[in-house]
Amino acid sequence: MLSDNSEEGGTAVKTYWILLGSFGSGKSELALNLALEKVREGPCTLVDLDVINPYFRTSERGDVLEPAGVELIMPPFALEKIEIMALSAKVYTVFAPGEGNVIFDIGGDDVGSIALGQYKPRFDQIPKDHIQVLFIVNPLRPTAADLESALSTLYKIQYVSRLDITGIVNNANLAGETDVSHLMEGYELVKALSRETGIPVWGTCGTPEVLRSFEEYAKAHDLDPAYIGKYQPIEIMMHRSWDKFLKEGL
Numbered sequence: 001m002l003s004d005n006s007e008e009g010g011t012a013v014k015t016y017w018i019l020l021g022s023f024g025s026g027k028s029e030l031a032l033n034l035a036l037e038k039v040r041e042g043p044c045t046l047v048d049l050d051v052i053n054p055y056f057r058t059s060e061r062g063d064v065l066e067p068a069g070v071e072l073i074m075p076p077f078a079l080e081k082i083e084i085m086a087l088s089a090k091v092y093t094v095f096a097p098g099e100g101n102v103i104f105d106i107g108g109d110d111v112g113s114i115a116l117g118q119y120k121p122r123f124d125q126i127p128k129d130h131i132q133v134l135f136i137v138n139p140l141r142p143t144a145a146d147l148e149s150a151l152s153t154l155y156k157i158q159y160v161s162r163l164d165i166t167g168i169v170n171n172a173n174l175a176g177e178t179d180v181s182h183l184m185e186g187y188e189l190v191k192a193l194s195r196e197t198g199i200p201v202w203g204t205c206g207t208p209e210v211l212r213s214f215e216e217y218a219k220a221h222d223l224d225p226a227y228i229g230k231y232q233p234i235e236i237m238m239h240r241s242w243d244k245f246l247k248e249g250l
Helices: 029-037 057-066 089-095 109-123 148-163 180-197 208-220 240-246
Strands: 015-020 042-048 072-074 103-107 131-137 166-172 201-206 230-233
Touching: 015 029, 015 042, 015 109, 015 148, 029 042, 029 057, 029 103, 029 131, 029 230, 042 089, 057 072, 072 089, 103 109, 109 148, 131 148, 131 180, 148 180, 166 180, 180 201, 180 208, 201 208, 208 230
Parallel strands: 015 103, 015 131, 042 072, 042 103, 131 166, 166 201, 201 230
Antiparallel strands: none
């Protein structure tokens, strides 16, 4: 019998954030930053559900998450130089009634999203206003370089994950080279994607400096706030660079 995660009888209900997108879209960066933001509000769990790409996984930043109070659930043997396409049984514990936020970082593209399908009966029990399924878009990656590619990726992911996407996120970036022009490119793409699908734009991501510049640009050029959403600042914690490697290692 499935757990009763409802508000009937005063039962507490968690809020679930499911981050989907293509490889290189920045799901893991957003997942980390969102977890560190939400844990300030109360209990927070980050579920690393990426069994596709071991090179970029949120589990690597347990050294940041756990001291902040974020519970981390990751695949068996993750970070132990053994890669097995298996999911932790602990994932089911996040569907128990309670308070706080649960963030799912999902593997790239539709292949990575297949892992979500087995949890559909659990997600079906969650009140609609307590679940956000976000499609992360980075137009500077091939699988979301234009409207046709982005639409194809969105529909494939939505189909295999068996979940309806509730929001689109502009996460246009070239790591440390990102500037306002890249967020503008993302703005135009998520606007077209939103108009085509009817899915609202949840937010626009970027480092604080780039976001400030983009916000000034948006006001000066009367960009539609509906296709910007909330400004979501991101601290880069997953980027691979030679300088970062020399300083901190992997």
